[in-house]
Amino acid sequence: MTDWLSPTEWQAVALSLKVSLWATLVSLPLGVLVAFALARWEFRGRQLLNGLVHLPLILPPVVTGYLLLIVFGRQGPIGAWLDQLFGVTLAFRWTGAVLAAAIMAFPLMVRAIRLAIEAVDPRLEQAAETLGASRAWVFATVTLPLILPGVIAGSVLAFAKAMGEFGATITFVSNIPGQTQTLPSAIYTFLQVPGGEASALRLVLVSVAVAMLALLASELLARRAMRRVSGT
Amino acid sequence: MSLSVSITRQQGDFTLDAAFDAPEGITALLGKSGSGKTSIVNAVAGLVRPDRGRITLDGEVLFDSARGMHVPPSRRRLGYVFQDGRLFPHFNVRQNLTYGLRFAPSGATGPDLASVCDMLGLSHLTDRRPGALSGGEKQRVAIGRALLSRPRMLLMDEPLASLDSARKAEILPYLERLRDDTGLPILYVSHSVPEIARLATTVVLIDAGKVTGAGPAERILSDPSVVRQIGLREAGAVIPTRVLEHHDDGLSELVFSGGRLLLPRIDKPPETPVRVRILAHDVILSLHAPQGMSALNTLPVTVLSLREGDGPGMIAQLQCGDDRLLARITRRSATAMDLSPGKPLFAVIKSVAVARADVGAG
Numbered sequence: 100m101t102d103w104l105s106p107t108e109w110q111a112v113a114l115s116l117k118v119s120l121w122a123t124l125v126s127l128p129l130g131v132l133v134a135f136a137l138a139r140w141e142f143r144g145r146q147l148l149n150g151l152v153h154l155p156l157i158l159p160p161v162v163t164g165y166l167l168l169i170v171f172g173r174q175g176p177i178g179a180w181l182d183q184l185f186g187v188t189l190a191f192r193w194t195g196a197v198l199a200a201a202i203m204a205f206p207l208m209v210r211a212i213r214l215a216i217e218a219v220d221p222r223l224e225q226a227a228e229t230l231g232a233s234r235a236w237v238f239a240t241v242t243l244p245l246i247l248p249g250v251i252a253g254s255v256l257a258f259a260k261a262m263g264e265f266g267a268t269i270t271f272v273s274n275i276p277g278q279t280q281t282l283p284s285a286i287y288t289f290l291q292v293p294g295g296e297a298s299a300l301r302l303v304l305v306s307v308a309v310a311m312l313a314l315l316a317s318e319l320l321a322r323r324a325m326r327r328v329s330g331t
Numbered sequence: 332m333s334l335s336v337s338i339t340r341q342q343g344d345f346t347l348d349a350a351f352d353a354p355e356g357i358t359a360l361l362g363k364s365g366s367g368k369t370s371i372v373n374a375v376a377g378l379v380r381p382d383r384g385r386i387t388l389d390g391e392v393l394f395d396s397a398r399g400m401h402v403p404p405s406r407r408r409l410g411y412v413f414q415d416g417r418l419f420p421h422f423n424v425r426q427n428l429t430y431g432l433r434f435a436p437s438g439a440t441g442p443d444l445a446s447v448c449d450m451l452g453l454s455h456l457t458d459r460r461p462g463a464l465s466g467g468e469k470q471r472v473a474i475g476r477a478l479l480s481r482p483r484m485l486l487m488d489e490p491l492a493s494l495d496s497a498r499k500a501e502i503l504p505y506l507e508r509l510r511d512d513t514g515l516p517i518l519y520v521s522h523s524v525p526e527i528a529r530l531a532t533t534v535v536l537i538d539a540g541k542v543t544g545a546g547p548a549e550r551i552l553s554d555p556s557v558v559r560q561i562g563l564r565e566a567g568a569v570i571p572t573r574v575l576e577h578h579d580d581g582l583s584e585l586v587f588s589g590g591r592l593l594l595p596r597i598d599k600p601p602e603t604p605v606r607v608r609i610l611a612h613d614v615i616l617s618l619h620a621p622q623g624m625s626a627l628n629t630l631p632v633t634v635l636s637l638r639e640g641d642g643p644g645m646i647a648q649l650q651c652g653d654d655r656l657l658a659r660i661t662r663r664s665a666t667a668m669d670l671s672p673g674k675p676l677f678a679v680i681k682s683v684a685v686a687r688a689d690v691g692a693g
Contacts, residue, residue: 222417228404229376229411230480231434236405240430244421327421329462 104305108298110277111285112305118193118281119261122200123254126208130253134212156206160266167199167271195272196279200261208257215249216242248324255317259310282306332516334358334484338374338384338394347371347381347540356532357510357517359548361524361561367540368520372486375518376411377404388483405434410477414489416469418461424472425457431480439481442513447475450512451505467498471505478513485509485517491526499526500688506530507692524565528552528608529691536560553655555638555646558611566646567610568656571693574603582627582682589652593627593682597690604693611646613684614658617677618668628680632656634672637665649678 104112136142137149155163171178172190181187189195219242227237243250265283272279274288286302289295337350347367351358360368373379375386377393380401386394388409393402410431418427429444448454451471461469470490477485490506491499503526510517510530521527527534527548534551536544544557551557553568572587574597583597585605592607599605620629632649639645645665649656656678670676 220417222413222415223419225378225404226411226413226417227419227430229378229407229409229486230431230476231405231408232430233403233405236434241419329420 104301105298107276108285108302111280111282111302114193114196114277114280115262115282116309118196118200119258121197122204122261123208123258125197126201126205126257127250127254130205130208130257131212131250134209134216134253137209138213138216152209153206155203155267160203160264161270163203164199164267164270167195167202167267171195171198171271189272191272191275191279193272193279196268196281199267199271200264201257203264203267204257204260207260208253211253211256212246212249215246215253218249219245245328248321248328251317251320251324255313259313262306262309262313332389332483334375334389334516334518335385335387336371336375338371338381338386340370340374340379340381340383342370345540347374349537349540349542350384351535351542351545353516353518353535354533355514355516357506357519357530358533358535359519359521359527359531360535360537361521361527361531362537364522366537368522368537369488370540371537372411372488372518372520376409376486377402377407408435408439408481408483410480410482410485412470412473412477412485412487412490414492416461416473416493418464418469418472418476420461422461423457424453424459424461424464427461427472428453428457428475428479430476435481441481442478444479447478450508451475465498466494467501470494470498470502474505474509478509478515482515485515487517488520489522490519491523492521496688503529503688503691511692524552524561524567525608525688528567528569528689529606549654552608553648553657555636555648555657558638558646558657559640563640563644563659564612565610566612566657566659567608567689568654569606569608570651570654570656572605572607573693574599574601574605576601587652588654589632589656590630591628592630592680594685594690595683595687599692606691606693607685608689609656609680609685610689611657611659613680614649614656615679616647616649616658616660616664616668616670617679620677621679624679625681626679627682630656630678630680632676632678634670634674634676636672637670649676651678 133152168190169175173179173182173188178189189198224237224241227241232240263283268281269284274280274284282302286299289299332355334353340347347370349371360371362368370379374381381394383396392400393407394400448457451474453471453475456468491502519530531548534548535542536557538560543560544551549569558566570587572585572592575584575586577583581596582593585592585594597605630651632651635648635650637645637647643661644659645662647658647660647670649658658678
């Protein structure tokens with residue numbers, strides 16, 4: 100497989116897969132929590148949280164990237180704190196690319212999971228409670244299995260969005276080959292140099308293939324989960 | 332084991348203000364739909380919180396507004412059978428049945444999976460998914476699931492309402508066995524008088540959020556003052572009897588405090604207790620012991636009370652041995668026969684008038 104991709108191209112593909120996978124995994128628990136809060140809990144600031152979560156969907160990605168740079172950059176309030184306490188730097192590192200991708204993909208993930216939670220019949224959860232299950236057990240044994248198709252769909256959507264993230268990433272972590280040059284950044288770079296069209300085209304094909312595979316896999320998983328949930 | 336409820340709750344325009352005790356056996360909450368029965372059961376289960384009041388089970392407080400106490404549903408240990416089953420769709424029948432078992436305290440005793448499957452006829456279904464079950468099977472699984480959580484009491488909210496009459500007839504004997512074999516107290520919600528006549532040991536009448544009557548089933552159902560609430564067509568007395576013998580011509584002879592009854596064949600061995608519901612409009616009154624008549628049952632009775640309705644009819648309550656009967660007659664007949672309390676009469680009942688569904692385990 101490495102034969103028909105140059106080392107630089109392969110690097111970009113591998114980095115993108117790594118960044119997207121981490122972005123999806125890291126945001127998943129928070130995504131389920133936020134989706135649950137938005138779907139079920141009544142609290143002050145619910146609309147504000149909803150707005151914040153959806154903001155990256157509406158803002159120009161460059162703006163999100165720049166805000167990330169201000170907040171999570173070395174001099175930024177959270178960035179400086181992370182740097183001092185844990186020696187973690189996000190700006191211009193692949194970990195920063197994970198953060199940018201996660202934030203950009205978060206609204207899509209939350210939306211899908213929230214829809215799934217809203218479709219769960221709360222009367223089933225009540226039934227579980229009367230059988231002696233605490234709230235945490237009800238969530239683990241009834242709610243979570245029932246929203247699994249939605250969680251899978253949301254994760255795949257987030258993964259695909261992370262694979263394609265460009266604006267926020269390039270603004271926050273730049274475009275350093277081997278460090279922060281993701282698939283879209285690499286395609287952009289190859290299009291800027293003479294004779295780069297062939298490389299760009301190969302990466303475009305990889306992009307399309309990864310997206311199709313992800314969709315197929317999610318379809319399969321979701322269908323299997325749905326069969327379980329429908330009770331037949 | 333007894334449940335004591337005294338609660339008020341405002342739900343929009345509707346005021347729930349109910350107080351009653353549920354002793355051992357099946358306590359039925361009887362009332363029209365929308366009368367607040369389900370709200371009461373949900374409050375007992377802990378799924379809704381009353382505004383004020385107190386709920387105790389065997390002296391243990393489940394809810395007490397004065398002390399700000401509200402035990403969460405998961406710690407009340409009340410098995411709840413819902414009208415709509417509410418089986419977990421992602422589990423098979425066995426997993427559904429045993430769901431509550433892991434949460435039951437280790438000291439709690441009760442039937443195990445095998446005996447519950449046996450009692451409810453579920454043994455051949457354990458690997459099925461809820462989606463592949465019929466309505467009656469689903470309700471049986473729901474009952475089994477509640478039983479296996481080792482509850483201190485069962486709550487049943489119209490468990491038969493979503494089933495057709497054939498499925499109802501299929502489940503009723505299981506409920507009778509539950510009442511007679513497990514000794515578990517049951518709070519049973521229904522709007523169906525025949526169902527309650529067959530199952531209930533205690534009846535609590537609910538109307539518009541209030542308790543309008545409560546007491547032993549035989550007494551409440553033979554009380555002419557409740558006839559208006561439960562409906563004229565459903566009015567009838569419940570009589571505890573015992574099977575005496577079976578005759579060759581397909582009839583069974585039953586004995587009770589007021590005499591003997593001949594009914595179409597009842598498939599129970601002699602000495603079995605059986606409760607029989609005799610509808611008020613199936614009872615004919617006569618001043619003299621009738622002769623040359625096709626009806627087989629003639630019982631000596633005395634008039635206890637007469638109650639007029641809105642139309643041309645009235646309800647006569649009759650003492651028959653230690654038991655009571657209701658008869659629905661016209662006002663014209665009452666006048667012609669010069670009926671008044673204390674008057675001795677004969678009650679005539681056609682054998683075939685007593686439907687099979689109105690004969691249940693005693």
